[in-house]
Amino acid sequence: MRIAIAGAGNVGRAIARELLGNGHQVLLIDKDPKALKLDSVPNAEWLLADACEIAALDQAKLDGCQVLVAATGDDKVNLVASLLGKTEYGVPRVVARVNHPKNEWMFDSSWGIDVSVSTPRIISALVEEAVSIGDVVRLFSFRKGEANLVEITLPDTASCCGKTVGEVELPENAALAAIVRDTHVITPKDHDVFTAGDELLFVASSVAEEKLKSCFI
Structure with missing residues (x-):
């Protein structure tokens, strides 16, 4: 895939290196000449331009990109770049970085954003996941x-312990994606038995998420 990244700071460059390592084509865009550290990501394309300007995005050939990552340190820039990428160039997948949690409510489809990434929220979720037993913890939206x-x-007292996957009825719009047990990741099958200490990963709607605890705890 060809992927454009708006913002060539530490975050943008780190994303670029990861994507290049996975075999993708990457274009880094930044308006600050000091951010263009070509030697740090030598296999990427670089463009000195403002990702909020149509002329710059024309030059970047954004209509030929499958993904746009808005990764600057400025939420206003990330919102504008995302909106332009989706509405003007039809980029299929737009991912945007949220710098300030108070702005997170804006990072949705009305601004052309498919997925928003808030570092504080992710860290908080991981902390909760590490210490919470018997509670439903949202990791990502x-x-x-x-x-x-x-x-x-699952705590020792979980009502589902000893039951098989097939015996536990999930709420509508919820799917059990994986069971993490000790050092193993198990792809759930109907005959697998739940045991205390299992970490269960689900993909669920917000309504189904609220019902999951009653099914398992």
């Missing part, structure tokens, strides 16, 4: 909460 990746760690 897809399409602004239309579907969520959630986790439940």
